[in-house]
Amino acid sequence: MKKTLIIAGLMAFFCHQSFAAESTVSSPDGKLVVTVSDSDGTPSYSVQYNGNDYLVDSPLGLVTDLGDYSKDLTLKATKINQVSDSYSLPNLKFSNIEYNANQGVFTFADARGRDIYDVVFNVSNNDIAFKYVMAKQNKLCCVIYEEKTGFRFVDGTTTFLCPQMRPKTGFARTAPSYETGYTLDAPMGDNANGLGYTFPCLFKNQDKGWVLLCETGVSSAYCGSRLAGGNGSLYTIAFPLADEFNGIGSVTPGINVPGETPWRTITVGETLEPIVETTVMWDVVEPLYEPSKEYVYGKSVWSWIIRMDASCNFDEQKEYIDFAAEIGYEYILIDALWDSNIGYEKMEELVKYADSKGVGVFLWYNSNGYWNDAPQGPRNKLHTSIARHKEMKWLKKVGVKGMKIDFIGSDKQQTMQLYEDILCDANEYGLMVVFHGCTLPRGWERMYPNFASSEAVLASENLSFGQGACDNESFNATIHPFIRNAVAGMEFGGSALNKRYSKGNDRGTYRRTSDVYALATAVLFQSPIQNFAIAPNNLTDAPAWAMDFMKEVPTTWDDLVFIDGYPGKYVILARKSAGKWYVTGINAQKETLKIKTTLPMLESGSYVTQYSDDESLNGSVERVKINRKQEITWTIPYNGAQLLVTE
Secondary structure, eight states, X not given: OEEEEEEEEEEEOOSOGGGGSEEXXXXXTSOEEEEXXXXXXXXXXXXXXXXXXXXXXXXXXXXXXXXXXXXXXXXXXXXXXXXXXXEEOTTSSSSEEEEEEEEEEEEEEOTTOOEEEEEEEEEETTEEEEEXXXXXXXXXXXXEEEEOOEEEBOTTOEEEEOBOOOTTOSGGGOOOOSOOOOEEEXXXXXXXXXXXXXXXXXXXXXXXXXXXXXXXXXXXXXXXXEEEEEETTEEEEEOOOTXXXXXXXXXXXXXXXXXXXXXXXXXXXXXSHHHHHOOHHHHTOOOSSOOSSOOOOEEEEESHHHHOGGGOSHHHHHHHHHHHHHHTOSEEEEOTTHHHHTOHHHHHHHHHHHHHTTOEEEEXXXXXXXXXXXXXXXXXSSSSHHHHHHHHHHHHHHTOOEEEXXXXXXXXXXXXXXXHHHHHHHHHTTOEEEEESOOOOSSXXXXXXXXXXXXXXXXXXXXXXXXXXXXXXXXXXXXXXXXXXHHSOBOOOOOOOOSBSSTTSSSSOBOOSXXXXXXXXXXXXXXXXXXXXXXXXXXXXXXXXXXXXXXXXXXXXXXXEEEEEETTTEEEEEEEETXXXXXXXXXXXXXXXXXXXXXXXXXXXXXXXXXXXXXXXXXXXXXXXXOTTOEEEEEEOTTOEEEEEEO
C-alpha cells in the first residue's frame, strides 16, 4: 500500500471576501468540476460534469457547541494537491485499485480571520469525496448539533430512494435495519414521512446522467447519517433519529478538535457505468488495524433460509456439513437458536466434525443487550467487552471461523462504537464478521480487515416470509447493482434452486424466477462471503448443470465491467475471477428483453458456456462461439436470466 500527496499549487486569499468569492478543483481528466463559494458569507459548492450542472448552490457548514459555522464565513485560502493511492484487496469489486485525484483544501475563516475549518474535496474522474476538518481552537472537543451539508439538484431530476425505517418498529423493535424497498423514478420534494432516506441515494439528471450519494469512513469517531428531503430540490445530511437504539445515546456526534467528519461521496456519470464501478468509498479510507491472520473468503451453505428455525438442530446441521463437503464449499452458517437447540457442548462436537470434513463454521449471534426485544439466542454475549472476550475466546478455542451478528438497528455514534468494538475484538480472536439486520457498511471492507459483509438490504429471508417478495424478486435484484451493492458488499443469501421455500420443496412461498436467474445472481451480487440458499435435496431435484455451476462459482473478483441496464428493469454486467469472465444478465420487465451488446472482454473466435431461459423459464446450457465483432444477443424473458462463462 502506497500513498503520496504532492503539493501542486497554492492560492491564498487573506484579505477581504471579494478576493475569494469562489475557487475550483477539477478531476484529472478535467470533466468533473467542483466550485466552492462564500457568497453572502455562506459556504456552498456546486458540481458540473462535462459542462452540465448536476448540483447547484449546495450548502456547507456546521452548527456546533463552539459556534454556528454555517454563516458569516470567508473563503480564506485554497490549496490544490494531487493524491494518488494503489491498494489490493480480495473482497472488493476489483482486486487491484489505482486511485488518482486532485484535492482542493478550502479554508474558511470567521469575521476575525480565524481559521474555522477546511472543507477538503478529493475529485477523481467521476467521483467526489469531501469532509470537514476542524481547525485548532481554544477547546479540545466539539459537539456537532447540525450539518448544513446539502445537495441541491437541478430542476427535473428524479429520485431512486429507499425510505428510512421508523425506529422501534418492525420485528421486536429492531428497526431501522435497512430493509425497505425503493421508490424509482420519483420526483423530488418528498421526505419519506419526515424520516428521510437511507444511503446510498441515486438521482437521474434528466437525460444528462446520474448521481449517487453516499458516505464513507464512518467509525466510532462519528455517527452514520441519512438524507433528508422535503425542501424541493435540496437534500441535506441528517443525523440519527432519537428513538434509534432504544432511545439510548445522543443523536449528535462529538469530535476532537482538531478533528474531522466522515467523507461524503458523490459519484457522477453520463451513464450508469461509473455508478456501478465506483470505488470511492474505499479509495479515501485506510485500515484501522492490522489483520490478526489471513482471512479466507468463500461459499457457505445455510439451512435457515429454506428450513427456518426448526433446522437448527444437531442432525440437520450435520447433514448440511456433509452437503458443504460434497459440493466443495468452505463454510456452513449455523443460524439462530443453536445455543438452546444444540448447546455449547454439542456445538464443540459439531465444529470438530465440520473441521474433519474441511468445512469452517460461522455461528449466528443476537447483538442484544438492551436495544431491542429480539428473543433469539445466543443473547447477551456481545453487548459488553467482558462478555465479548469470554465468548470469542471460546469461539477461537472451538475453531469457529466467523460470526453472523444480527439486530443492530441504529446509526448513532454509540452504535458505531459497538460495531467497531465487535470487529476489533473479533479480529483479536481471528474471527470474521458478517452483520445482519444492520446499518450500511461505509468503507468497512478496507477499514476493518476482518469485516466480511453486511445485509443492510431487503434480502432473501423475505422470500421465505411472504409471496410478495417472491413476486418482486427480479425487480429488486435489478436495483441493487446500481445502489446498495454499488457501495459495499451485500450479503443477500440468495440463489435458491428450490421451487418452494420449504424443506420438502413442496410448500411455502413459490419462487417466480428461473434456475438460470439463481446462477446469474450468484455473480450479480457481490459479497466475499456468500451464504447460498441451495439445499441438499438440490443434488437430486435441481438440474445437474445448475448445481455444477453453484459448486464452482467464485465469491471474490478481480474485475468488473458494467454493460447495460436500468434500475428496476434489467442489468447486464461482467465479473472476472482467476482469468475467467462471468457475464450475467437478468430481466424484471414483463416483456422479453432483446438486446445486442459488444463484449470486448471476450475474445473473438473463443467459446463460452451459455446458460439461458426460454419463454417458460426452462433453462438450458450450450457452447457458443464469440463472433468476430464480439457481439452477443441477449434474449431474456421476465424473471429469467442469461449467463456466459469463458472457458
